[in-house]
Amino acid sequence: MRVRHLMVPPLIVSTVIVVTVLAPSSSSAQTKSCYPPEYTESGDLILPKNFHEWVFVGSPLTPNALNGGQAGFPEFHNVYIEPCSYETYKKTNVFPDGTIFFKELQLTLPPAENADGSRTEPSGRGYFPGAWNGANVTVKDTKRYTDTGGWGYYNFNHHEPKAPTAK
Amino acid sequence: MRVRHLMVPPLIVSTVIVVTVLAPSSSSAQTKSCYPPEYTESGDLILPKNFHEWVFVGSPLTPNALNGGQAGFPEFHNVYIEPCSYETYKKTNVFPDGTIFFKELQLTLPPAENADGSRTEPSGRGYFPGAWNGANVTVKDTKRYTDTGGWGYYNFNHHEPKAPTAK
Numbered sequence: 001m002r003v004r005h006l007m008v009p010p011l012i013v014s015t016v017i018v019v020t021v022l023a024p025s026s027s028s029a030q031t032k033s034c035y036p037p038e039y040t041e042s043g044d045l046i047l048p049k050n051f052h053e054w055v056f057v058g059s060p061l062t063p064n065a066l067n068g069g070q071a072g073f074p075e076f077h078n079v080y081i082e083p084c085s086y087e088t089y090k091k092t093n094v095f096p097d098g099t100i101f102f103k104e105l106q107l108t109l110p111p112a113e114n115a116d117g118s119r120t121e122p123s124g125r126g127y128f129p130g131a132w133n134g135a136n137v138t139v140k141d142t143k144r145y146t147d148t149g150g151w152g153y154y155n156f157n158h159h160e161p162k163a164p165t166a167k
Numbered sequence: 168m169r170v171r172h173l174m175v176p177p178l179i180v181s182t183v184i185v186v187t188v189l190a191p192s193s194s195s196a197q198t199k200s201c202y203p204p205e206y207t208e209s210g211d212l213i214l215p216k217n218f219h220e221w222v223f224v225g226s227p228l229t230p231n232a233l234n235g236g237q238a239g240f241p242e243f244h245n246v247y248i249e250p251c252s253y254e255t256y257k258k259t260n261v262f263p264d265g266t267i268f269f270k271e272l273q274l275t276l277p278p279a280e281n282a283d284g285s286r287t288e289p290s291g292r293g294y295f296p297g298a299w300n301g302a303n304v305t306v307k308d309t310k311r312y313t314d315t316g317g318w319g320y321y322n323f324n325h326h327e328p329k330a331p332t333a334k
Contacts, residue, residue, distance in 0.1 A: 124240065
């Protein structure tokens with residue numbers, strides 16, 4: 001078993017998330033796709049495709065009800081990393097240029113039953129995934145983003161639909 | 168864009184999670200692995216491998232602090248589906264025999280700063296992923312699990328390390 005420590009940019013998640021990667025032992029295989037960043041002619045980032053099938057990193061939750069009714073990032077932060085840059089990271093311990101972290105926001109399932117925004121489902125009292133709610137995307141490019149430490153930050157709305165491009 | 172509604176077994180998540188799948192448009196590709204269920208000679212399920220790179224489904228959260236100090240499933244429920252059975256599901260709208268849902272439990276990041284178990288990070292007040300905490304696994308096999316509606320349910324501990332096999 002190989003253990004990897006995945007350090008993600010601080011604006012994506014506010015804590016370090018440790019990810020253990022087990023060496024695969026599959027009996028069959030199929031094609032796995034790569035999703036390098038794509039830009040418009042004017043340099044805006046195009047909304048990455050198929051991110052729901054990227055590698056999941058973690059899902060912090062900042063409920064609106066615990067943040068004065070409007071969290072800065074409402075509410076689940078489902079963070080994914082682009083799979084091919086993740087493969088490179090596993091081998092080198094460095095995020096290659098072109099690495100994308102996709103943070104899809106997702107509201108908690110309504111209606112809340114308590115002042116803290118929680119509700120009760122068969123598994124207990126807590127917070128349950130509801131409607132999608134926009135996305136933030138972070139891209140590594142040490143040449144393009146020299147002014148921001150090699151990472152570019154994009155807001156594709158904090159509501160649906162997600163913007164097709166972001167500055 | 169194709170929209171899919173992913174109905175997962177009720178013991179895995181307590182609500183229906185809707186997943187939108189965008190058709191891929193990649194410029195490169197690499198091998199993607201399949202992970203069919205593996206059993207011991209006595210019929211126990213072997214802990215599935217490499218599940219952190221499977222397709223993420225959703226992450227309900229039942230904090231211990233909101234469940235009398237001990238949630239039934241503590242605390243984040245990070246649910247993944249085995250990628251090749253997911254590919255089949257997208258084409259057929261039916262989970263094939265061999266489909267695995269992997270629910271990894273993950274504690275919230277300590278220390279809590281409030282009675283509800285929440286704490287404050289730069290992104291706001293809420294709940295943040297901490298240590299892994301065992302797993303529940305659900306496998307579809309309409310022949311093997313005839314007594315439980317075609318799905319088998321396994322508990323690989325609600326603490327670390329995860330059990331290597333489960334009955």
